[in-house]
Structures are given as structure tokens and as C-alpha cells.
Amino acid sequence: MYKEILKQYWGYDNFRGIQEDIINSIGEGKDTLGLMPTGGGKSITFQVPALAKEGLCLVVTPLISLMKDQVQNLRKRGIKALSIYSGMSRQEIITTLENCIFGNYKFLYISPERLDTEIFRTKLRKMNISMITVDESHCISQWGYDFRPAYLKIAEIRDLLPNVPVLALTATATPEVVKDIQERLCFKKENVFRMSFERKNLAYIVRKTENKTGELLHILRRMPGSAIVYVRNRRRTKEITELLIHEDITADFYHAGLDDATKDVRQHRWQKGESRVMVATNAFGMGIDKPDVRIVIHLDLPDSIEAYFQEAGRAGRDGDKAYAVTLYGKSDKITLHKRIPDTFPEKDYIKQVYEHLQYYYQMAMGDGLGCVREFSLEDFCRKFKYFPVPAHSALKILTQAGYLEYTDEQDNASRLYFTVRRDELYKLRELGEDMDKLIQVVLRSYTGVFTDYIFINEDTLAVRSGLTRQRVYDMLIRLSKMHIIHYIPHKKTPYIIYTRERIDMQQLQISRSVYEERKERYENRIGAMVDYVTTDTICRSRMLLRYFGEKNEHNCGICDVCLSHHAEEVPQEISMEELRDKVLQLLAEESVTPANLAEQILVDKELLTEAVHQLLEEGRISSINGILQT
Incomplete structure (x- = not known):
């Protein structure tokens, strides 16, 4: 049955990894926790069993952008789904909840803050809930890096729905968080399915450099394929994008401050390969399904291993070789520690x-x-x-x-619904030619406008009606004042x-x-992040897996630490003259950074440094912006 649903709606013949185990567990009515790394296909694990059950699946998630994306994707597949989140009017919420009771919908996505409202709890008692899905479930744990008090209300919801099973999902959880999630969600019995967090095709690299932009340009020129560059703030996304464009590397920038239309255009360009690099804050990536990202570069350090692992994990989802590169300078450690008094x-x-x-x-x-x-x-x-x-x-x-x-x-985004019935609408006269044209375009462009709020785009309506955007806006306001529609303009x-x-x-x-306990945990997470970038004796993949409680006895063999150890195991006996010739020969082929040079010429690092200094002093090679060239 589950495979038939998967084939019918998603076109896949088989499940991946632990998807089927999780689906069978929740399908049998067992409380279930699924640990799946970024890109593991979490949404399938609740969408498929929910479609197999009678009733409505309640999906609790804090990510409003992801919520909207998933609702739109389900609707495109002909599956009825709704969402409730901060910023909706009371009337919108009531309409949505009524549709959940009477409208034969399969999914209701809701932000955790809305669970505690009296109106929601009143309507919930009348709904036929088949299962509860808690996405980003680490948010319920005070040990988690993104604890949200509103998540604690889920346990109260379970009291109202005593026989409804819960499926908790997360991509990042330490052993303490795994235990805490199950306790706080009142699991009847511990029940965890783990997918290994190891990514055998992903090489974790830390580059120590004081010239991050030079190193960034070098990496992107040397390595083909789609890329994400993560930075700390919005201003820097624009600066780095302008730098890349100036260097003839196609790029766009993305952050939470952009409007939906701009985000969609840029995301679409990047996913289609029309722009190669997306320079972004941590607002980018959730729900982005682009399997062929070859490299993720962190110009600034995240403040937790959990955040880093999620962002780095967006590279190489197609299983082909990919790189997660962190550029680390001496000032980064100080900058990271300065975040503590800013955050607390x-x-x-x-x-x-x-x-x-x-x-x-x-x-x-x-x-x-x-x-x-x-x-x-x-x-x-x-x-x-x-x-x-x-x-x-x-x-x-x-x-x-x-x-x-x-x-x-x-x-x-702007939204509207018609407050009059369709037959009443046709009886209305004397609205004018433009108004009539606009109404017809709305009815042709969107479905469900008489039963629910629908998101609209004034620009699209303007193009289709041949009217200006301002004229469309003015007429929608007028229709709202006439109580023909209820129109809520775009607001940010x-x-x-x-x-x-x-x-x-x-x-x-x-x-x-x-305060104190959360501050201490925050300091520990920053400490773990600093350890990750400053340690050069332990395989990076093993460090990450150990952090998440996964025992791994083998080195990855492809991270910078493993490669440098391999270099130490095969030292080359070479004279200074031979080494100088080798450096000149390599630089004649391409310009490289000192770190790249060390990767390609496997000799004692002090000897190589001496050879480079000699050649620089003699003027036989030069260094521009940290790049060595002949």
C-alpha cells in the first residue's frame, strides 16, 4: 500500500534508507523518532502514511517558508493541505480550521505558537486527527541548539488526542537531545530509527587563511559545479556576490530580508544552473532540493556544529564527490566568542x-x-x-x-477570498469593465477562492488583465470595501x-x-565549533559523527586531516634545488595558494615554506592577494 502511494504521488518505485522502517512504525500506531540527515527525505516519512490513513495529519513545524513550500507542493500533487502561522487574521484562521473539520483535507501545517490558542484547541476536538508529525523536533529539547518553549505545548495536545501516534523528525540531535525529545513528547515507549550521519562522498575541508576572499575565488575557479557560500549577515551576502560577479562568476544573494518574489526568482535561477553560486545567510537551504551542489563554503563560522552540519550537508546529495569547505582565520575565534554576550x-x-x-x-x-x-x-x-x-x-x-x-x-504574500457566493457574484452589475475583467482573471487564475484564502500575486494579475499593478491594487481594495472579497495585501x-x-x-x-543553563550550553557549542576548525589531528568526519553520538572506527580518507596524514606517511626525499624546480613547474601551469601548493607537493612543510620564500625573494615568483604565481 505504501509503495503504491509513493508511486502514485511521487513517481518513485522504492523508499530510501530508513524511510520505510519509519513509515511502518508510525503506520502501526507507534510513537516514532526518526533521525535523518539533511537530504534524507524526511517529508516522505509522514506524508505517505498520512495518505494511507483516514483523517488529517497535524504537522508542527517552526519553519514558515518550508511550511508554505510543502503545502504548495502537496497541492500540486492534488493533495489537500492547509497551514496556520503567525500573521494570519482571526477570520483566516477560523476559515482554515473549519475546512479541516469539514473539507476532507489530509494535512494541516501549524507553527508551534498557534497550538496554545483557545480557538485552535476548540476546533481540534472536532477534527479527525490520524497522526501528529513534529518536524525539527530538537526544538522541544532544552538541550537542543534551537529550543522553543512553544514546542512544550505539543504534550498538552497529546492529552487531547490520547490515541493518536506522534512522529518526531530531526536532522541534528545529540544523544541527550534524542532522549529528551522522547520524554517531552510523552512517548509510550522509546522507539528511534537512526540513519547514519556519515556522508562518504562529502570531503570536509578546513582552510586556514587570512585572505578569505582570495581563497574563495581560487576554490571556485578551480572547482566546477554549483555552490553555496554561507556568510553571517545580510550585508555581506551582497558584498560577496558583487565580488564574484566582478570576477565573472555568476552569483545571486539570498537572505530573510528579501521579498518572496525575489527569493523565488533567485532560487529558481540557481536551481536551474543559470547562476552558479548562491551567497546566503542561514535563511537559505531549508526545503531546497538541489542534488548536484558540488561545494558548500563557509566564509564565517556558524555558532554550532548542528547548524554547520545541516548547511554543509546540502552538498553532494546526488552521491557524487562534493566538498564542504570552511575558511578559518585567526580573528574567527574571537568573533565567535563575542557572540556570547550578544546572544545572552x-x-x-x-x-x-x-x-x-x-x-x-x-x-x-x-x-x-x-x-x-x-x-x-x-x-x-x-x-x-x-x-x-x-x-x-x-x-x-x-x-x-x-x-x-x-x-x-x-x-x-497577498491573499484574498470571496465573501459572496459565486451565483451572487454574477448578479452584481455596474462594477465597470476593468473591475469585471479583474474578477474574471482572478477566477481563471486561482481555484478555491470561495472557500478559503488563497495567495495571489498582483503582478501576475496585472499582466493577465492588461491593467497596471497600481490599478489592480486599487480595485482589490475597492472590492474589499464593498465586501465582495476580503483582501489582505502583502506585508512584511x-x-x-x-x-x-x-x-x-x-x-x-x-x-x-x-538563562544560565542555556548560556552555558551555547558556550559549549561554540567551543565545539572552535575545536572542529582548530584540530588538525583527528579525521573531520569522525569528529562530526562523534559529536552526534555515532561511533565510527574508520577515518574518511578524504578530509584535509586524512589527506595531510597521508602526505606525512609518504615523505619525499628531495633536494632544495629539485623542490624549487617543482614549485616553479607547478606555478607555470596554474596560480595556487600556499595551502594548495602543500597539498600537491607532498614534502616536509618547513622545507616547502623555505623554498617558496627563496623564490619570492629572488623575484622568480610573486604573491598577489595570497595567490602564488610565476
Whole structure:
């Protein structure tokens, strides 16, 4: 039965890895935890059994962009799916929940924050829930690198649905997190399926360099194929992209601040191979199914092995040889440690941010519970003279402490639904030729407009109707005022949602588990990341697998550490004159960095350094931007 569903909707004949074991387990009604690395095909493990069962699969996920993508992909396959997330109006939420009760839908994707609302819990009791899927389930563990308090509400949902099995999925979990996930999700019995995290085709490389851009250009020129370059902030994505384009390497940049249309265009270009390199923050990659990425380069260090492993794992999903390269400079260690006070500002600072938030919204003492407010971090910081990064962190800690919910910036596409019935619509007269034309284009372009909110694109409607975008927008607003449609224009904003009433700043309690213990774990994760890039005696693949509790007795043989050890095992007896000639011969063929030179000429490193210095002093070779050439 499961294979028939797989073939019918996805066109595959067989499952991969542990997919079938997980599907059989949840299909038998057992609480199940699936550990699958990035690219392992997690979504199949809940979508297939859900289609085999009667009723609706509830999917809890914090990734709104991924939620939207999966809902769209399911709909394209003719599978009925809906989603609820921060930023939707109350009416939209009610309509969606009613459709889940009466509309024969198979999937409801929901952000964890929405689980705790009274309206959701009331409607949930009337739904026929077949199974609960908890994606990114490491978020429920306080040991996890991305703990989210809202995930703890899932256990309460299980109380309302006592006989419904839960499938927890994650791509990154240490042994402590694996145990914690099962306890917090109230598993009746421990039940874990692990897919090995080892990637035999992926070579992990750490390059120590003080000229990262020079090394980046050298790697991309030397190595063909599609690439992702990860950097720390939005500004740097644009700078590095401009550098690559200037050097005739096709590239685009991607970060959370871009609008949906721009993201889609850039992602499409990169996936089609029209641009070779995507320069991105960690906002890029979730749900991206591009199997032939040959190289992932980290210009800046992530602050955890979990984040690094997910990002690096986007290379080589097709099974062919690929590289995960980290460029490490002396200042990186200091930069990484500076993130600690930025991520965990002093408690007095956090209390001050909380107090100023009340001034910002003019919130009276005792008010606030249940209030939802749009929030501009930039405006807030300007008014109260804060730096954005620690202020953002303070709001996240206040979220962890249960005083409010601070949602990240969300790009909500325009959406509408018709508030009149189809037959009433045709009775309407005197709307004008343009208005009638626009309505016809909407009806031809989108389905389900009389039963549910649908995402629309004003640019598309403008092209299809022959009207200007502004004219389309003005008419949609007019139709909304006439109560013919309910139209919510595109908006891009974070939200502050008060989860309790405003209290006095001095009464604000930030517990040890929320602050000190999490700070200590954060410091340990940064320490593990620094160890990874500074250790040059242990196979990199073994270091990563050991971190995730996977015992591995063999070296990978392809990381930089293994290759350098291999070089040490086969020393070459060579005179200085012969070595100088060999360097000149190699540089005549191509310009390389000192690190590349050492990889290609397997001799004592001090001897090679001496030969290079001699040739530089004699002017027989030169070094430009850290690249050696004749």
C-alpha cells in the first residue's frame, strides 16, 4: 500500500534508507523518532502514511517558508493541505480550521505558537486527527541548539488526542537531545530509527587563511559545479556576490530580508544552473532540493556544529564527490566568542528592553494578555538607542521566559477570498469593465477562492488583465470595501504577541534554565565549533559523527586531516634545488595558494615554506592577494 502511494504521488518505485522502517512504525500506531540527515527525505516519512490513513495529519513545524513550500507542493500533487502561522487574521484562521473539520483535507501545517490558542484547541476536538508529525523536533529539547518553549505545548495536545501516534523528525540531535525529545513528547515507549550521519562522498575541508576572499575565488575557479557560500549577515551576502560577479562568476544573494518574489526568482535561477553560486545567510537551504551542489563554503563560522552540519550537508546529495569547505582565520575565534554576550545580554539589560517595549506600545500595567502588535526592531532600537543584535536576543530570551512571543520577520504574500457566493457574484452589475475583467482573471487564475484564502500575486494579475499593478491594487481594495472579497495585501513584518499581562520590570523573573543553563550550553557549542576548525589531528568526519553520538572506527580518507596524514606517511626525499624546480613547474601551469601548493607537493612543510620564500625573494615568483604565481 505504501509503495503504491509513493508511486502514485511521487513517481518513485522504492523508499530510501530508513524511510520505510519509519513509515511502518508510525503506520502501526507507534510513537516514532526518526533521525535523518539533511537530504534524507524526511517529508516522505509522514506524508505517505498520512495518505494511507483516514483523517488529517497535524504537522508542527517552526519553519514558515518550508511550511508554505510543502503545502504548495502537496497541492500540486492534488493533495489537500492547509497551514496556520503567525500573521494570519482571526477570520483566516477560523476559515482554515473549519475546512479541516469539514473539507476532507489530509494535512494541516501549524507553527508551534498557534497550538496554545483557545480557538485552535476548540476546533481540534472536532477534527479527525490520524497522526501528529513534529518536524525539527530538537526544538522541544532544552538541550537542543534551537529550543522553543512553544514546542512544550505539543504534550498538552497529546492529552487531547490520547490515541493518536506522534512522529518526531530531526536532522541534528545529540544523544541527550534524542532522549529528551522522547520524554517531552510523552512517548509510550522509546522507539528511534537512526540513519547514519556519515556522508562518504562529502570531503570536509578546513582552510586556514587570512585572505578569505582570495581563497574563495581560487576554490571556485578551480572547482566546477554549483555552490553555496554561507556568510553571517545580510550585508555581506551582497558584498560577496558583487565580488564574484566582478570576477565573472555568476552569483545571486539570498537572505530573510528579501521579498518572496525575489527569493523565488533567485532560487529558481540557481536551481536551474543559470547562476552558479548562491551567497546566503542561514535563511537559505531549508526545503531546497538541489542534488548536484558540488561545494558548500563557509566564509564565517556558524555558532554550532548542528547548524554547520545541516548547511554543509546540502552538498553532494546526488552521491557524487562534493566538498564542504570552511575558511578559518585567526580573528574567527574571537568573533565567535563575542557572540556570547550578544546572544545572552545581561539580565538587567533584558529587563530594560521589556520595560521600553511597554513604553513603545503604551501598554498599561496589567494589560497586554493576548495582544498582537506589529513590530519594527529598527524603529524600536532607534527610539530607545539599542544595538539591534543584543536587543533581538533580549526579545528572544523574553520569549523563552514566557512573557511574550517574538516572531521573526515574516513575508506574508497577498491573499484574498470571496465573501459572496459565486451565483451572487454574477448578479452584481455596474462594477465597470476593468473591475469585471479583474474578477474574471482572478477566477481563471486561482481555484478555491470561495472557500478559503488563497495567495495571489498582483503582478501576475496585472499582466493577465492588461491593467497596471497600481490599478489592480486599487480595485482589490475597492472590492474589499464593498465586501465582495476580503483582501489582505502583502506585508512584511515581525510580531510581538503578549502571552501574559504586563508586569513591573522588577518582578520579571528569568530562570536559571532559561538563562544560565542555556548560556552555558551555547558556550559549549561554540567551543565545539572552535575545536572542529582548530584540530588538525583527528579525521573531520569522525569528529562530526562523534559529536552526534555515532561511533565510527574508520577515518574518511578524504578530509584535509586524512589527506595531510597521508602526505606525512609518504615523505619525499628531495633536494632544495629539485623542490624549487617543482614549485616553479607547478606555478607555470596554474596560480595556487600556499595551502594548495602543500597539498600537491607532498614534502616536509618547513622545507616547502623555505623554498617558496627563496623564490619570492629572488623575484622568480610573486604573491598577489595570497595567490602564488610565476
